[in-house]
Amino acid sequence: MKLCTLATGDTVYRYYKSIVIPFEQPRKVISTAIVNGGYREDLTAVFNNDCNPGAGMACTLRAPTYQEHIKLITEEIGLDPLTTAGMETAASMQNVAIHTECYETLTVTAIVTGGIEVNGGRVGDPADYFQPIDKGIVEKPGTINIILIIDADLPPGIVSRAMVTCTEAKTAALQELMAGSNYSTGLATGSGTDQTIVIANPASPLYLECAGKHSKLGELIGRTVMPAVKEALFKQTGLSSEQQHSMLRRFKRYGLAEEELWQAYADNTDKAVIKPKFLHELYQLDSDNCLVTYSALYVHLLDELQWELLSGREVQQAGNELLVAVAAKYGVVAPVIADTNTAACLKAWQALVLNIITNTIHKTEEEK
Known part of the structure; x- marks a missing residue:
C-alpha cells in the first residue's frame, strides 16, 4: 500500500513486511546498511524490513551469509540488490511513524520504526559482541530504524552531518522518555542495533551547507525525528510518558524490581x-502520583552521584530529606541512608517502599 508521497517526488510503500522507497531520480544517500552502505549516489531504492518470523521466534538468516540474506529479501520486494540499501528490524512495519516539517522551501521527513525494551543501551555500556556468534542468527532485539529524507541538495560531508544530528535527536527523544539501559544504570542513548538512512535530493534548487543544531535544517531534523521516534516506540511497545509514570520503571535500571521487593518483604516479615x-499492593502504589514524583527526584540524585556531579555526602543528605518527606506523606517511619554510595541509597528506598506496603496491609487486615 502507498503510505505517502515525499516532497522529493518519491513514494513510500509498505508491502511484504517492508517499507520501500524507490527513487524517481538519483539521490545522495548515506546509511549504516551492511550491504551498499556508506555514502552512495548510485542507489535506486532503500527499504526497512521486518525480519521477525513471529512472537517468541528468533530471526534467522535465510541464506548462508547476511549479504546473501539481504540480496534475497531485496529481490523478493522487487528491487535491484546491486543498487539498494536496506535495514532489518524485529519491529513491525505496521507501527511506523512518519513526521514531516517544512520551512520556506525546505521539507524534512522522518520515517521511523523502533523498540528498545529488550536491548536499549547507553553508549559505553559493557558489551560482548566481539565474541564469536552463530552466523545463522540475526539479532532480534528491538531496533530504532530511521529513514530521513531531506528535500534539499547537500554536499557529501553535510549529508554525514545530518546523520549526526539525526542520531542526537533520537537520543534526545529517549532521554525525554527517561528510557533506561538494559546493561547499566544509565539512560539509554539508543539500541544496540540501530540503523539510519539519510537521503538528500541533488535535483533540488535549494542547496544547504549546514545540518548542525544552529541551522534551520538541523532544527527540522530534530522536530521530525524526535516525535517520530517517540510515536514509533509507543506503537511498538507502549513506551510513553504515561507508561513511565511508574516507580518501578524509574528504578528498573538500578535493579529495584518486583521480585527483589517481594523477597525482601518475605525474608523480613513474620x-x-x-x-x-x-504484588497487588505494590502495583497499586507503583503509579501513585506522590511516590512517582519523589521516585523521579530520588533516581536523579543517584544519576548525579554516578556522573560525579554531586558528592556522596550531598546525595546522602538530600536523599534522607526525600525519605523523610515521603515517609511523612504515608505515615510510616523514614529509613536512613547509612552510607554515601548508590547501594546504601537503594537499600533505604527499598526499606521505605516495604514500610509503606506493610503499613497498608496492616490497615487492611485491621479493617476486616
Whole structure:
C-alpha cells in the first residue's frame, strides 16, 4: 500500500513486511546498511524490513551469509540488490511513524520504526559482541530504524552531518522518555542495533551547507525525528510518558524490581501475606502520583552521584530529606541512608517502599 508521497517526488510503500522507497531520480544517500552502505549516489531504492518470523521466534538468516540474506529479501520486494540499501528490524512495519516539517522551501521527513525494551543501551555500556556468534542468527532485539529524507541538495560531508544530528535527536527523544539501559544504570542513548538512512535530493534548487543544531535544517531534523521516534516506540511497545509514570520503571535500571521487593518483604516479615496480595499492593502504589514524583527526584540524585556531579555526602543528605518527606506523606517511619554510595541509597528506598506496603496491609487486615 502507498503510505505517502515525499516532497522529493518519491513514494513510500509498505508491502511484504517492508517499507520501500524507490527513487524517481538519483539521490545522495548515506546509511549504516551492511550491504551498499556508506555514502552512495548510485542507489535506486532503500527499504526497512521486518525480519521477525513471529512472537517468541528468533530471526534467522535465510541464506548462508547476511549479504546473501539481504540480496534475497531485496529481490523478493522487487528491487535491484546491486543498487539498494536496506535495514532489518524485529519491529513491525505496521507501527511506523512518519513526521514531516517544512520551512520556506525546505521539507524534512522522518520515517521511523523502533523498540528498545529488550536491548536499549547507553553508549559505553559493557558489551560482548566481539565474541564469536552463530552466523545463522540475526539479532532480534528491538531496533530504532530511521529513514530521513531531506528535500534539499547537500554536499557529501553535510549529508554525514545530518546523520549526526539525526542520531542526537533520537537520543534526545529517549532521554525525554527517561528510557533506561538494559546493561547499566544509565539512560539509554539508543539500541544496540540501530540503523539510519539519510537521503538528500541533488535535483533540488535549494542547496544547504549546514545540518548542525544552529541551522534551520538541523532544527527540522530534530522536530521530525524526535516525535517520530517517540510515536514509533509507543506503537511498538507502549513506551510513553504515561507508561513511565511508574516507580518501578524509574528504578528498573538500578535493579529495584518486583521480585527483589517481594523477597525482601518475605525474608523480613513474620506475618508475610501471600505473594499475589503483596504484588497487588505494590502495583497499586507503583503509579501513585506522590511516590512517582519523589521516585523521579530520588533516581536523579543517584544519576548525579554516578556522573560525579554531586558528592556522596550531598546525595546522602538530600536523599534522607526525600525519605523523610515521603515517609511523612504515608505515615510510616523514614529509613536512613547509612552510607554515601548508590547501594546504601537503594537499600533505604527499598526499606521505605516495604514500610509503606506493610503499613497498608496492616490497615487492611485491621479493617476486616
